[in-house]
Amino acid sequence: MVLYGVAALAASLLAGKLVGDLLGVALGVESNVGGVGFAMIMLIIVTDRLRKKGHFPEASEQGVLFWSAMYIPIVVAMASTQNVAGAVSSGPMAIIAGLAALVAGAVLVPVLSRIGAPAEPLPPVDEEEKQVV
Structure with a gap:
């Protein structure tokens, strides 16, 4: 399977x-x-x-x-x-696109983390589970 x-x-x-x-x-x-x-x-x-x-x-x-x-x-x-070397050597567009994606990702992390209702916190780990970990 x-x-x-x-x-x-x-x-x-x-x-x-x-x-x-x-x-x-x-x-x-x-x-x-x-x-x-x-x-x-x-x-x-x-x-x-x-x-x-x-x-x-x-x-x-x-x-x-x-x-x-x-x-x-x-x-x-x-x-x-x-062909990364070819893309970078042919002009700055590859670097600009990569930096734009990086900035967009960094900006969207806080926005995406606010989506949805806050969840209940996880229950505390008891002593038996602490020993296994």
């Missing part, structure tokens, strides 16, 4: 790469544009819907959780295949 979770991840990665390649062609860029991001969004949506319908068992979810721990190394490896 773990294999099904890994298969779901692989299928979403292939579909995301296809969408990223098609978007790159549509934009006239010789690169994959956002393929990994599309893949992760597809994986989240598909697994959430399958989980809600009861078609995604716990063991299959373990396959997805295993690879979710590997997400950052996978993204770094895929990003290394992009």
Whole structure:
């Protein structure tokens, strides 16, 4: 069953790469544009819907959780295949876009943290759980 979770991840990665390649062609860029991001969004949506319908068992979810721990190394490896040096050397636009994304993310953190009602605090940890940790 773990294999099904890994298969779901692989299928979403292939579909995301296809969408990223098609978007790159549509934009006239010789690169994959956002393929990994599309893949992760597809994986989240598909697994959430399958989980809600009861078609995604716990063991299959373990396959997805295993690879979710590997997400950052996978993204770094895929990003290394992009022509970053070419983008930076062709002009300041890549640096400006990166800085704009950084500033937008930093500005939106407080805004997004205010969304929703405050939740109840977690119950205190008892002495037995403290010893396990």
